[in-house]
Amino acid sequence: MLRVDIITIFPDMFGPVLNESILKRAQEKKKVDIRIHDLRDYTDDKKHRKVDDRPFGGGPGMLMMPQPLFDAVKAVKARRKVKVIYTSPAGKPFTQFYAKTLTKAQNLIIICGHYEGIDERVREHLVDEEISVGDYVLTGGELPAMLIVDAVTRLIPGVLGKEESLIHESFEGGLLEGPQYTRPADFRGKKVPDVLLSGNHKSIEKWRHEKALAMTKKVRPDLLKKGV
Numbered sequence: 001m002l003r004v005d006i007i008t009i010f011p012d013m014f015g016p017v018l019n020e021s022i023l024k025r026a027q028e029k030k031k032v033d034i035r036i037h038d039l040r041d042y043t044d045d046k047k048h049r050k051v052d053d054r055p056f057g058g059g060p061g062m063l064m065m066p067q068p069l070f071d072a073v074k075a076v077k078a079r080r081k082v083k084v085i086y087t088s089p090a091g092k093p094f095t096q097f098y099a100k101t102l103t104k105a106q107n108l109i110i111i112c113g114h115y116e117g118i119d120e121r122v123r124e125h126l127v128d129e130e131i132s133v134g135d136y137v138l139t140g141g142e143l144p145a146m147l148i149v150d151a152v153t154r155l156i157p158g159v160l161g162k163e164e165s166l167i168h169e170s171f172e173g174g175l176l177e178g179p180q181y182t183r184p185a186d187f188r189g190k191k192v193p194d195v196l197l198s199g200n201h202k203s204i205e206k207w208r209h210e211k212a213l214a215m216t217k218k219v220r221p222d223l224l225k226k227g228v
């Protein structure tokens with residue numbers, strides 16, 4: 001079972017996301033073991049539970065101190081094949097392909113960053129993978145951590161049911177999904193394409209593939225270039 005350890009100064013942010021829907025079921029089915037750890041439990045500063053300090057050389061803002069992070073990672077490490085992840089806009093872009101590679105680990109440890117970032121020694125000696133979830137700046141690493149856990153967990157065999165199956169969806173064929181319709185066949189004069197009502201599975205497949213290709217070319221031509 002994949003184990004995920006999340007190190008954060010806001011442990012309460014995770015419950016509402018991890019304890020609902022597919023992520024909740026995946027944990028109940030013992031497909032993934034997700035544990036949240038409060039970074040402040042690992043600081044040597046018993047009095048103020050400090051985890052940040054001022055940057056050498058001056059400048060605005062605070063940095064995450066190395067001591068609580070090194071000790072937290074050491075304490076939570078649970079398996080041999082472990083990857084320590086730090087999320088930041090300077091990381092490698094997170095993609096479906098990247099998510100797949102992370103399912104190969106036995107233990108993911110995700111450090112949620114705050115303030116102006118981390119002491120460089122954490123990056124050099126503790127972090128294995130620095131991941132960016134997009135070219136924008138967030139208030140902290142908690143949302144990126146949830147996003148990574150979500151994308152990785154749903155790839156674990158047995159997490160998704162047949163209904164949510166992985167085969168015909170965006171990215172699995174390297175394409176975005178084309179248009180889809182449900183009932184009614186005529187909604188206030190707006191009709192569903194005839195081919196989808198034809199019952200001819202071969203023509204339906206062909207039509208879907210053509211639409212997926214056209215859609216991808218139009219909105220994300222970059223996806224057609226290589227395995228994103």
Ligand code: 4HQ
Pocket residue numbers: 087088089091113114115116117131132133134135136137138139140141144
């Ligand atoms: N942050 N992709 C700054 C991000 C981010 C992103 C996380 C904000 C780390 C220190 N992380 N903290 N974009 O914006 O991953």
